Amino acid sequence: MITALATAGLGAAVAFRARDDRMEAKPMAEAAVDLIVDRVAKVFPGPQGPVTALSPTSLKLSRGSFVAVIGPSGCGKSTLLRIIGGLETPDQGAVLIRGKSPEQFRAEGELGIAFQDPALLPWRSVRRNVALPLQVLGRRVADHAGQIDALIQLVGLAGYEDALPSQLSGGMRQRVAIARALVTEPSVLLLDEPFGALDQILRRAMNVELQRIWMKSGATALLVTHGIDEAVFLADEVAVMRAKPGRIAEIIPVPFPRPRDPALMTTPEFHEICDHLAALLGEAGDEA
Amino acid sequence: MKLERLRAIAIGVALLLIWELVGRLAGRLLPPPSEILAQYWRDRDVFPAHIWATTRSAAAGFLLGNAAAILAAIAFCRFPLLEQLFRGVNIALFTVPAIVIGPIFVLVFPGDLPQIVLAAVLVYFPTMAAMLVGLNEIDPRLSDLVRIYGGREAALMRFVRLRSSLPSLLAGLKVAASLAVLGAILGEFGSGVRWGLGTFLLGSLSQGDAPRLWSIGLAATGLAMIGYGAFALIGAKTTGATKAVTLANKLPDRLGDRAGRRGGAQRLAILLAAILTPFVLWEALIAATGLSPIIAPGPIETLSYLFVSPDSAAARATLLNAVGETLPIAALGLVSGLAAAFLLASFTVLQPRLARLVLPVALVAQNIPLVALTPIVLLLFGRETLASVFMAVLVVFFPAYVLLSQGFALTPHAARDLVRAYGGGRFKELRLIATPYSISYLFAAAKLVAPQALLGVMVAEWLLSGRGLGNLLNVSRGNLDYDMIWAGAMVSILISVAAYQSVAALERLWR
Structure with a gap:
């Protein structure tokens, strides 16, 4: 276990970590910090002058933890996620993932991402869509064939390996996107409202699935979402953001043990946290 | 589906019958289909050679022009500055009245080349424009996705852009196929070749023989439609998706999009360069062919x-x-x-x-x-x-x-x-x-x-x-x-x- 953690930062070695090893590493997760967002700020030019998308914001994610970011539109939560993924460069501050910049970290295939839109290549089958990150990283897809099929099974799409995205339902496409995000065995998983386009019923089912898949993967996860119950059900910590300027207002711990059962969502404790978050978000709304 | 096809055939037959009837009554202007068919039979010794000559030039020009167009579109997508510099050339190639450069090509190129090059020139713009739109208009999330795994523009091109441009490219090729026929025919007007539908048309215009003129016009149309139809079919088979029916018309707007971010002086420099580039190319091409300045x-x-x-x-x-x-x-x-x-x-x-x-x-x-x-x-x-x-x-x-x-x-x-x-x-x-x-x-x-x-x-x-x-x-x-x-x-x-x-x-x- 200790060796697993020690080698985790060593680039190439990470890719070949045994899955079981990583699961065992989970209970010790609180020890190490995986991801540091250090006073990151971003200003975008707008039609009426510059807009502060993100005023200096800091955040820490422990290894193997699940953190949800929630807030009103325009609070900078997506910007924060994009900066962590190296898709935007911050004007100030820095992001360190296991001591590396996002650009270095992602070139090693240590980052996985899923968007609100599954963004599948319409001409590729499920299997080849899942394989895309490997190809971009220049790895041989044939070496990972077994792992790809196992992932497709993990997200519940066994039998659909050769289907095209147009033949799948919205929820199934989103599962493909999740499988694709996991194919490089990333140590950090970025989820940008991955179920935002699904209806409430499907969304709940997918949340249960996501918890199961994430627990198997052992990755550190950052979820950006609009859904209060989704955040509380999935996360160890919920960061509440506010707009104008975009910032993290408060971080609320969610202490429920895992694996969490859907029945949790009917308990008073669950609702208490949800109500608390709703109140915080309500204040944020009044401000805006 | 079958019923619809039957109805289409029935309408077609009805139209032909009406045409035949009107043609017989109207006399000279609108020859009935039977008379046009008879004309094909009378000209059976020459028609295949004319059609074959035009088909050959059109096909060669089609290949040449599209190869250039595809390479250019990829280059323009990778290096937007290059596209801005070539804007003058592109607009000139888009707007050029094909008939005016025909005689020039006849001066500059030997044999069948004038028709071929003219067909290639006509083919270039619609294909280039359609392909460029296809290459540029990708889902931004896919670009994020490739970048998340450390991929750069080359990986994006390889995994996303090229394949997503395919429906658009095929739509462009469809239009290009019929333009290639037009280019070949216009090229024949001035080049004095013995065979080709253009030559045939030029020779027949003075006689005012309605059935023959119609037969040539219909043959040219048929040739263009075969090319158009072939690519429409390939497009429908490979993509299945319904793409916009118009081709390249988007491009001219799109050309202006990316210029915005540069400073005033820089933009002026690019504009000047874009205006000068066609003339520089003109000079360079003439120097390359080594033709006498009297002819060229x-x-x-x-x-x-x-x-x-x-x-x-x-x-x-x-x-x-x-x-x-x-x-x-x-x-x-x-x-x-x-x-x-x-x-x-x-x-x-x-x-x-x-x-x-x-x-x-x-x-x-x-x-x-x-x-x-x-x-x-x-x-x-x-x-x-x-x-x-x-x-x-x-x-x-x-x-x-x-x-x-x-x-x-x-x-x-x-x-x-x-x-x-x-x-x-x-x-x-x-x-x-x-x-x-x-x-x-x-x-x-x-x-x-x-x-x-x-x-x-x-x-x-x-x-x-x-x-x-x-x-x-x-x-x-x-x-x-x-x-x-x-x-x-x-x-x-x-x-x-x-x-x-x-x-x-x-x-x-x-x-």
């Missing part, structure tokens, strides 16, 4: 012919006179063609069912090579000015109609429902909602067809009326007046570019 003058020689040389005044007078004859006709054709297209396209709102019947016809008709129309125009309007006007209207109408009915069809339904919710009828809907919405399509159509109007008039002048710029080029070609050929070509291209740019400027003013 460079830009500087051509300008001095028009402004410095001893007979510059006479040359200018001749050119201005020709331009004065051509321009009003082209403008009249453009405006009336656009007006007719706008009126008919508004039926999309007023009579949706009727519009659904007309659109497929227009879709096909916009790809009929315009030379195939020459015989019909000759038979209907003779050789007078009216023939030139009508030619321009014909060339303008179909593409404009297709684009405009798309514009009308794309007006937001919610906005139209709003009018109806307050009890407004279809005319109110047209006036308040659909017309304002489709104005931008009117501009797009005008930009697309303005150069075509000029080409249509010049073809009519060359073949029929014996006036104006088209005729001047034809006469200069006969007199081996090389300087005038080059000067006339340059002026025609400049007029065409100017027409295009003034529509673009009008559009900006409107916004």
